[in-house]
Amino acid sequence: GFARVDVGREARQGLPEVVYGPGKTAEQVKAIVAGLLAHNTGPVMVTRVAPEAAGEILTGSPGGTYDPEARLLLWRPAAIGSFKVMVVAAGTSDRPVAAEAATVCAAVGLDTTAVHDVGVAGIERVLQVRERLQAADAVIVVAGMEGALASVVGGMVRSPVVAVPTSVGYGASLEGVTALLAMHASCAAGVTVVNIDSGFGAAIAVHRIAQAWGGRR
Amino acid sequence: GFARVDVGREARQGLPEVVYGPGKTAEQVKAIVAGLLAHNTGPVMVTRVAPEAAGEILTGSPGGTYDPEARLLLWRPAAIGSFKVMVVAAGTSDRPVAAEAATVCAAVGLDTTAVHDVGVAGIERVLQVRERLQAADAVIVVAGMEGALASVVGGMVRSPVVAVPTSVGYGASLEGVTALLAMHASCAAGVTVVNIDSGFGAAIAVHRIAQAWGGRR
Amino acid sequence: GFARVDVGREARQGLPEVVYGPGKTAEQVKAIVAGLLAHNTGPVMVTRVAPEAAGEILTGSPGGTYDPEARLLLWRPAAIGSFKVMVVAAGTSDRPVAAEAATVCAAVGLDTTAVHDVGVAGIERVLQVRERLQAADAVIVVAGMEGALASVVGGMVRSPVVAVPTSVGYGASLEGVTALLAMHASCAAGVTVVNIDSGFGAAIAVHRIAQAWGGRR
Amino acid sequence: GFARVDVGREARQGLPEVVYGPGKTAEQVKAIVAGLLAHNTGPVMVTRVAPEAAGEILTGSPGGTYDPEARLLLWRPAAIGSFKVMVVAAGTSDRPVAAEAATVCAAVGLDTTAVHDVGVAGIERVLQVRERLQAADAVIVVAGMEGALASVVGGMVRSPVVAVPTSVGYGASLEGVTALLAMHASCAAGVTVVNIDSGFGAAIAVHRIAQAWGGRR
Amino acid sequence: GFARVDVGREARQGLPEVVYGPGKTAEQVKAIVAGLLAHNTGPVMVTRVAPEAAGEILTGSPGGTYDPEARLLLWRPAAIGSFKVMVVAAGTSDRPVAAEAATVCAAVGLDTTAVHDVGVAGIERVLQVRERLQAADAVIVVAGMEGALASVVGGMVRSPVVAVPTSVGYGASLEGVTALLAMHASCAAGVTVVNIDSGFGAAIAVHRIAQAWGGRR
Amino acid sequence: GFARVDVGREARQGLPEVVYGPGKTAEQVKAIVAGLLAHNTGPVMVTRVAPEAAGEILTGSPGGTYDPEARLLLWRPAAIGSFKVMVVAAGTSDRPVAAEAATVCAAVGLDTTAVHDVGVAGIERVLQVRERLQAADAVIVVAGMEGALASVVGGMVRSPVVAVPTSVGYGASLEGVTALLAMHASCAAGVTVVNIDSGFGAAIAVHRIAQAWGGRR
Amino acid sequence: GFARVDVGREARQGLPEVVYGPGKTAEQVKAIVAGLLAHNTGPVMVTRVAPEAAGEILTGSPGGTYDPEARLLLWRPAAIGSFKVMVVAAGTSDRPVAAEAATVCAAVGLDTTAVHDVGVAGIERVLQVRERLQAADAVIVVAGMEGALASVVGGMVRSPVVAVPTSVGYGASLEGVTALLAMHASCAAGVTVVNIDSGFGAAIAVHRIAQAWGGRR
Amino acid sequence: GFARVDVGREARQGLPEVVYGPGKTAEQVKAIVAGLLAHNTGPVMVTRVAPEAAGEILTGSPGGTYDPEARLLLWRPAAIGSFKVMVVAAGTSDRPVAAEAATVCAAVGLDTTAVHDVGVAGIERVLQVRERLQAADAVIVVAGMEGALASVVGGMVRSPVVAVPTSVGYGASLEGVTALLAMHASCAAGVTVVNIDSGFGAAIAVHRIAQAWGGRR
Ligand SMILES: Nc1ncnc2c1ncn2[C@@H]1O[C@H](COP(=O)(O)O)[C@@H](O)[C@H]1O
Ligand SMILES: Nc1ncnc2c1ncn2[C@@H]1O[C@H](COP(=O)(O)O)[C@@H](O)[C@H]1O
Ligand SMILES: Nc1ncnc2c1ncn2[C@@H]1O[C@H](COP(=O)(O)O)[C@@H](O)[C@H]1O
Ligand SMILES: Nc1ncnc2c1ncn2[C@@H]1O[C@H](COP(=O)(O)O)[C@@H](O)[C@H]1O
Ligand SMILES: [Mg+2]
Ligand SMILES: [Mg+2]
Ligand SMILES: [Mg+2]
Numbered sequence A, B, C, D, E, F, G, H: 001g002f003a004r005v006d007v008g009r010e011a012r013q014g015l016p017e018v019v020y021g022p023g024k025t026a027e028q029v030k031a032i033v034a035g036l037l038a039h040n041t042g043p044v045m046v047t048r049v050a051p052e053a054a055g056e057i058l059t060g061s062p063g064g065t066y067d068p069e070a071r072l073l074l075w076r077p078a079a080i081g082s083f084k085v086m087v088v089a090a091g092t093s094d095r096p097v098a099a100e101a102a103t104v105c106a107a108v109g110l111d112t113t114a115v116h117d118v119g120v121a122g123i124e125r126v127l128q129v130r131e132r133l134q135a136a137d138a139v140i141v142v143a144g145m146e147g148a149l150a151s152v153v154g155g156m157v158r159s160p161v162v163a164v165p166t167s168v169g170y171g172a173s174l175e176g177v178t179a180l181l182a183m184h185a186s187c188a189a190g191v192t193v194v195n196i197d198s199g200f201g202a203a204i205a206v207h208r209i210a211q212a213w214g215g216r217r
């Protein structure tokens, strides 16, 4: 066939391979989803799906849902467990990336909450959610422009912080590269970073954290 | 004084502030270390210390040790707990960064092992340590040049993987920038990345993971 | 005329000049193809041709074929010889570039096979094709994102390995620049690299290898 | 002679030309300083002077002073006026740049105070100086790494904020380029930026602000 | 809701939060504007609004105006005060950015004038406006390509100069990055810079200058 | 120990692992070389060795030789075979990289010749060696600055061409990055490229070519 | 008005200001052209004009002509003089830039010839036009990709050589930046370079050469 | 020998090959100079020679002179002709590059004058030399930082202007890359640019201009 789906991934890593939507026809996605539903037992997801394509794919594999803000297709979500993750986003334009992070987190069974529009230029907005951030088992920080929210949150909580730079902004933002570099240069120790706009990557990183500990208890 | 040490960090984040050695005189480091030993109770560390400076600083605050490969000064290491972290490095030139990661992990109480010279160009060397990697609660991957080891390991284990790009290499390596970008573009989902050569950052990221779960059990 | 086709190239290098499609009108391509068919005797190719233009050009010079995935127009393919080349691609999104490589290889008479979706994040998929890779006289590795497949394959085979970085990916992929740099920084010795998305360039590089030895035997 | 000092600058802009030390011999600097002292009446400064050179230059034009942290030579400082500027620096390594800013501010007659080691990773340290920041007529923010302090301070005060990115940090800091870009992409509106490590540039920018209003009252 | 508007900003910084238009639906902008009109008393602005969206938004909150060149929506402009700002632009293509700067300046109560097409390649055009530039309390310089106008004007006036690099030009202009870097490297001391194409940012920077002095008199 | 030498590489790829000298002590190199001499049977090499270190290492493993221009240590060179490689370098400053390429080629048994100072600005110099270039089974082109020699030679010969960009030049040469990019953008089809200054990489690439065909005859 | 045309330029520099078309409405261009025709006496040109706009503008100022390949509008071309310029282009895709150069050269009175598709990968094509190149008073070299033609031609002729990098190519071509850098790093001495795709800039540079000497005879 | 000096260059281009000093031993330079003096008749030059090496080389080929500011060795300077070139430099730190330009110009027989420290931030200094600039047959503009002087001078004179960006400056100057890009983006038409710090390249460019016209009169 046109693809060699990694069906062993669920056994190896605890989650079926997630399908990356762009560059695939609706036909191809339908076939891959059908294969994953048949050969794996956990949640099946397709990321970055346009609304037009979503409808057609869903008809091929009933039982799925589509989240238009996150642009995510989902079948067989996991039951929500006890691991609490909080997604915090700096600006309203960062919402789609934050939505992808939150939707994938929930799909893999994390107890997920989200808060938006918490830019550091209004530091009160960050202080208002400080207790909620400190109560989470992990935090995902979504921020474009200069990405400063990762440093501020990273210095406030003791739990793991995964930062997602976004391509939001213009000019010196360099389509997310500035935020990515700034998050790496962060003065807050132990903050880790994933690719630009990769809400998906951050969610899987937190899934690894939740799962690893779950496995050894 | 010349510095405002963040003595509240231990209460807030579970670990005293770690001192960044470069650009500080031995006199200044001695004063900061004395302050941290007096106002905090956990491990006190200074990173990136040259051998010449290390001796002088140690005379000011007895009871510390110096690791020349990691270039780390340490007082009051934590007792080793049950969280297992494995540091895996791609080349022999990546050893100092891997040493910084491993030494800081051990200092904060993680059960730490390390393996070196596991380049993907000899994939057998990776396969030989696969079981050991899968048995760890978290993995730190240290690699320069093209950073491919992060993708391979990221696809093998289900636990959190923190990748450290190093400045090892020449020409197209661009002093670590190529490895950093490549690790972000990695096809392995949920791998997170810290700054170039920051063994320290990776260790603290794993400390956050270990600590967050420890706190909620 | 509007162009000075290098009709001496076939005598000098063993293959007629290949036409680069973008920026030329169908009229212009037709005229160049007619000239090449008249003044040369080997395979005539036009790369990167959109489906709409292909039809019109084919009517001008009958006897040709169009491969829509490779976007290649071809007249007078060479007879397949004994030199075995294998094209291996990391992801399904890399298929068009891999198709260009494979189609040009076959057109110039190489015994060509291709395998897709062999990402290093599922290392088993690479190991499964190891013997096939080792049996080839040359290997073309097509990979975007972090380009790690080139290092892994480069360390597995003794034959020439030509790596093609692709513009697949987003964010830190920098439209193929990251993969190009990473492939150059590769820890596998003697892997060579061609331009981003240049399946064509890799195929001609292997044609040079096959031909040079053919000439001296 | 070897230089055409812009002696008209004092009349035109309210301050004699400031001498940039690097690349000039002590002999050359002595001659320029003598000329400025003779043909102008305001403060005369030389920036980025090494301690060794400072001594020799001072013997040529008595009455000057040398600040070793700021690396500044100064003759005829202005009387301190009523315009209050506050220099706030993120890390102890940013001290030399902050010192250059503060020393030049004081030399041109600004009522200058400075506070160091106010990193956003310990947001309390910023909140502790909030009132002092809000009481200033202008604020200079000095920060390397990710430069996040500029956004936080920019959102706290209503007065002009001039940000100075520093070359402090390693890896993804790109010798100050990351901080410069991040400060431009800042989510705090109306923060302006000067060149990397240019404490001098920030001080002159504030001098322009103080002077323009002074002139029109 | 979908956004947490920073309604405290007016009290803290003297101006309500300005809405960034891109990426928001007309519905969302209407709601935010209504909130700002209700909870704040000063000027309310939305930047970078396309003509199509402007009409619809204005129907939701009557009393506003739309400037198509500046692409700005405005309600409750401030009364014009005595602080004189001059906007000077290098080329006719820089007009939209200059218009954003001038329109925001006027909206917040600055006494604003503008002059266009003052490129340094015809230095007479700069000299012709020299007196007008010197009479301003602050100058905003808008220039793309090589950004040289900032240096020339910066050396002519004693008042604050805020430079706005624009994305005008092609090739080596790198979409404004060259002008941004060049303005930072400027040989004119004390010129400050804002983000590429951010006429808005420059206007707010001047508003800070005007306001800070206003407050202390 | 400190390293895990890939002793299986000779069986897998036809050549023992080559030791990368930088960052290793003479002690370490001695131990690795002794191991390779003991467990493998082919040529043993150490690249990028300074003259001072070379003497000491040679005393530890007698029978080796040191080439100071190539900075290569060599034991057990292979017998010279029939595969003819020509190394052509653009400028006299490119000599060390060309020497590394030629010395490694000869060490692995290729029939190697070299010609220097063949810059395209004196095209006669290239035309004078055209027949010699056309007679080679493979060509290695070494060039810094703009790397144009690769395109000219690539268009002259029918055999494989491996281009090595060098860090020779200043300013716009960007330490070899310009030559690397230019060689990839080359208008000559099928030229492949290795890392900046990697004469070693080019030699191993040609070894792969020679060996692959050797194996199948 | 919306623009301050530099009508003094003809007196100062021997040629009326040339209008840059992009970003101006047909209305605006018409007005500027009318002004230039009225207040100047030499050739009037508008560059980068789309065919649709050209027709409308021509109706406003009769007597002009439009060259669709060069995208140039022209009124009152100068009489052709004795200064011979040759435009040589590397590929057929470089034709539009070469056409802009040649059309502007002819418009300002240079005796202009052009030759296309002279890529260095077929060095014979360059050698065939060598005498014609050597007979020119100045040469304009237009080349994208790696820009090698500038070095080859620069080493062949004794007259001034102005190189125009083009944005032709893909991947490592970086939209002309690679060619621009490579032309600067050229091993041919005394070749000068203008902006990417600026056939216009090269033509004016040659006009300066022709005119300066003309003036002093 | 170690080099293939291009002795035909004098016949082909009117000037013997100029020796690039860096990376050559004094022995090698002596041999090349002796060869050029023997086989050519025009000026012989070596660029970028350190003072220590200069003395030794001069003993090998008597009759030469060394200019320490330009770092140039020269034998057999040409007689000064009637072509007038003016070298204008922006800052005192640009002097060495300006000196290289002026010394090479004089060596090849151009009537050369130079003026220094003409920064655009003091535009009067430019206006003061305007007549002298307009009287020259060609102008070389040497400037670092933002390179704005090239635009201003380019708009003042009708003769050819060759701009040399220098690596003077810090931070956003990016070691001359900013000035190089800015000069290309210049709003002054027909200014050409050579490599960073290449006073040599600018001088040869002007030599081409002077010579081409000389040849045809
Ligand atoms: N090697 C290191 N890399 C990055 N950050 C570090 C390192 N060592 C210490 N730090 C951080 O640097 C901060 C202290 O900086 P300073 O005030 O300059 O001593 C602490 O908050 C640490 O988290
Ligand atoms: N054109 C603009 N450029 C940069 N920042 C802007 C612009 N317009 C508004 N802003 C800022 O964007 C913030 C609002 O962002 P948002 O929450 O997405 O509406 C406000 O704090 C403004 O300071
Ligand atoms: N000059 C060189 N450039 C790039 N790679 C090299 C060089 N010399 C040796 N190598 C490679 O470096 C690897 C050994 O690295 P190490 O384990 O650090 O000795 C081997 O696999 C070689 O293929
Ligand atoms: N300072 C310089 N900058 C750039 N090119 C130079 C310089 N000096 C000499 N050259 C050129 O370098 C070439 C000689 O290089 P080489 O063979 O290494 O001596 C000659 O063709 C000169 O045109
Ligand atoms: Mg907001
Ligand atoms: Mg190794
Ligand atoms: Mg796949």
Ligand SMILES: [Mg+2]
Pocket: B003, B004, B005, B006, D091, D092, D117, D119
């Ligand atoms: Mg600190």
Ligand SMILES: [Mg+2]
Pocket: E091, E092, E117, E119, G003, G004, G005, G006
């Ligand atoms: Mg204009």
Ligand SMILES: [Mg+2]
Pocket: F091, F092, F117, F119, H003, H004, H005, H006
């Ligand atoms: Mg040479």
Ligand SMILES: [Mg+2]
Pocket: C003, C004, C005, C006, G091, G092, G117, G119
């Ligand atoms: Mg062609």
Ligand SMILES: [Mg+2]
Pocket: D003, D004, D005, D006, H091, H092, H117, H119
């Ligand atoms: Mg000066």
